[in-house]
Amino acid sequence: VPGPGTARRRLMAASCALLSTGAARSQEANVAPPDSKLLEDWSVDSALAYYHEDGRIQAIEPVVDVSKVYADGEALNFNATFDALSGASPNGALTSHSPQTFVSPSGKASHGYTTAPGQLPVDPHYQDDRIAVGGNWTVPITRLDQVSVGAKLSDEHDFFSATVNASIAHDFNEKNTTLSLGISNEYDSLNPIGGAPVPGSDYALSEKTGGGKTKDGVGVLLGITQVMTRNWLSEFNVAVDRFHGYLNDPYKITSIIDSAGNTTGYEFESRPDQRTRKSAYWENRVAWNSRWSTVLSLRYMSDDWGVRSDTAQVHLRWQFSNRDRYIEPTFRWYRQTAADFYTPFILDTAKPTTGNQSSDSRLGPFHALTYGLKYAQKLPGLGSRAESELSVRAEYYQQTFDERMPVPVGLQGLDLYPGLKAVLVQIGWRF
Amino acid sequence: MKLNRLIRLILAAGLLTVAGCSSLGVKPWQRDVLAREEMQLNSDPLDAAIDDHMYFSKEASSGGRSFAGGGCGCN
Numbered sequence: 001v002p003g004p005g006t007a008r009r010r011l012m013a014a015s016c017a018l019l020s021t022g023a024a025r026s027q028e029a030n031v032a033p034p035d036s037k038l039l040e041d042w043s044v045d046s047a048l049a050y051y052h053e054d055g056r057i058q059a060i061e062p063v064v065d066v067s068k069v070y071a072d073g074e075a076l077n078f079n080a081t082f083d084a085l086s087g088a089s090p091n092g093a094l095t096s097h098s099p100q101t102f103v104s105p106s107g108k109a110s111h112g113y114t115t116a117p118g119q120l121p122v123d124p125h126y127q128d129d130r131i132a133v134g135g136n137w138t139v140p141i142t143r144l145d146q147v148s149v150g151a152k153l154s155d156e157h158d159f160f161s162a163t164v165n166a167s168i169a170h171d172f173n174e175k176n177t178t179l180s181l182g183i184s185n186e187y188d189s190l191n192p193i194g195g196a197p198v199p200g201s202d203y204a205l206s207e208k209t210g211g212g213k214t215k216d217g218v219g220v221l222l223g224i225t226q227v228m229t230r231n232w233l234s235e236f237n238v239a240v241d242r243f244h245g246y247l248n249d250p251y252k253i254t255s256i257i258d259s260a261g262n263t264t265g266y267e268f269e270s271r272p273d274q275r276t277r278k279s280a281y282w283e284n285r286v287a288w289n290s291r292w293s294t295v296l297s298l299r300y301m302s303d304d305w306g307v308r309s310d311t312a313q314v315h316l317r318w319q320f321s322n323r324d325r326y327i328e329p330t331f332r333w334y335r336q337t338a339a340d341f342y343t344p345f346i347l348d349t350a351k352p353t354t355g356n357q358s359s360d361s362r363l364g365p366f367h368a369l370t371y372g373l374k375y376a377q378k379l380p381g382l383g384s385r386a387e388s389e390l391s392v393r394a395e396y397y398q399q400t401f402d403e404r405m406p407v408p409v410g411l412q413g414l415d416l417y418p419g420l421k422a423v424l425v426q427i428g429w430r431f
Numbered sequence: 432m433k434l435n436r437l438i439r440l441i442l443a444a445g446l447l448t449v450a451g452c453s454s455l456g457v458k459p460w461q462r463d464v465l466a467r468e469e470m471q472l473n474s475d476p477l478d479a480a481i482d483d484h485m486y487f488s489k490e491a492s493s494g495g496r497s498f499a500g501g502g503c504g505c506n
Contacts, residue, residue: 045476045477046477047477047478047481049481051485061481061484063477063480063481065476065477079480081480083484163498165498173455173456174456174458174459175459176455176456176457177455177456182498184498219494219498221497221498225472226455226456227455227456227457227462227465228455228456229455229457230457230461230462230463230464230465231464231465231470233465233470233472234444235472236441236444237495237496239494239495239498241494241498277492277494279492279494279495280438280441280442280495281441281495281496282441282444283472283496285469285470285472287464287467287469287470293467293469293470295469297495297496298440298441299441299492299495299496300438300441301492301494301495303491305491307491307492309490309491309492311492311495317469319469326469334486334490334492336490336491336492339491362489362490362491363491368489368490374478393478395482397485397489399489420489422485422489424481424482424485426478426481428477428478
């Protein structure tokens with residue numbers, strides 16, 4: 001027989017559920033106790049992340065996100081991110097047995113660099129700062145429908161991006177099911193340092209066009225969220241997006257090699273000027289008991305560049321007995337096939353027939369593993385807030401190339417596919 | 432187009448979810464576990480955003496959970 005405590009908890013849960021303005025997606029509002037003072041407060045989520053690649057880029061990224069949920073379910077959210085990136089970025093050229101000399105994108109003689117034999121060519125002077133701000137406004141329009149609109153701006157030295165999005169969500173089946181439809185429109189402007197190279201042109205001639213380049217994209221996302229059981233929540237999304245415009249990385253080049261394996265020159269990369277991606281995403285949240293819960297997500301993505309990818313990620317959360325601390329190991333597995341025009345090098349006897357080529361390893365065939373661990377501790381709240389949370393997490397990310405092209409004898413013995421190893425450390429404070 | 436096993440699994444799961452809508456779910460007074468912080472979709476938005484930024488910069492895929500975005504892809 002349930003005791004009075006159980007009955008009280010169920011009544012509280014029921015009143016929370018009745019106060020909800022949306023189903024699963026907006027249940028964050030339900031978590032806040034129905035205290036008008038608390039609801040009027042802004043809640044703040046902040047983090048400082050440090051990202052470090054083995055021998056390449058490092059980044060420091062502070063992020064802050066403030067949100068306010070009104071008693072009627074209306075919600076406002078603003079966020080700001082700053083990124084300071086520096087280090088060495090691969091320029092796309094192939095490792096060689098001979099020293100290789102490159103000019104910097106800016107053309108400054110002092111920023112030219114020489115890569116030693118056997119080393120992956122990287123531009124050692126890579127540096128950029130990025131600032132991004134965003135906002136989102138969600139309004140319930142009926143008891144079962146809500147509309148959300150948002151915008152995001154991101155600015156860095158050579159790149160500016162503006163995105164707007166809108167979505168509508170409808171609850172039914174006693175708010176156990178939510179259907180949502182969103183659209184997004186992005187406009188990007190690129191101003192590459194030293195000008196935008198003519199795609200596919202000879203690096204030595206440095207053929208560049210003045211002025212900026214643009215690209216724009218439109219995306220549609222259809223989602224369904226379903227409460228499966230009392231302790232299982234499922235979300236399924238399908239999305240399509242299409243980008244059009246200058247999709248090249250203006251700083252990436254591809255080595256041209258002869259049949260003996262000697263580098264005879266370089267070419268600027270040349271990607272198609274449009275790309276359509278499709279994805280399916282399935283996420284499941286299950287609370288096994290009062291201590292253990294898991295989040296399992298699977299994603300499949302394909303695009304018309306020939307990239308197919310599979311992603312599986314699992315978070316296991318273990319709460320300490322009084323739920324004031326938790327520890328969360330994470331594991332992620334990712335695999336992608338190469339873009340059709342990916343090539344680690346161009347043989348001077350076999351120029352690509354499509355006219356498109358890129359040696360950007362991010363378009364190559366590889367798999368990646370991420371191992372992560374997070375620890376979070378609840379602390380007394382500030383002012384009128386009920387509590388705050390301090391967290392620390394670390395991740396190790398490793399990319400490994402999967403298919404290796406046969407290479408001329410002159411390139412044998414070189415590590416042409418060095419992969420990538422990176423560490424992320426993050427502290428977070430939520431109040 | 433030949434679909435691989437994972438997409439078949441995801442699609443099957445999605446169809447099951449949709450087909451099961453009418454019989455799945457809970458009553459309003461059974462939402463105690465679902466109201467827990469860890470059961471909220473995107474319960475750690477900053478962790479997700481920071482991870483997405485890392486993967487977005489290093490892989491050819493992005494998005495899925497939400498909009499993917501084009502980005503600059505220049506690092």
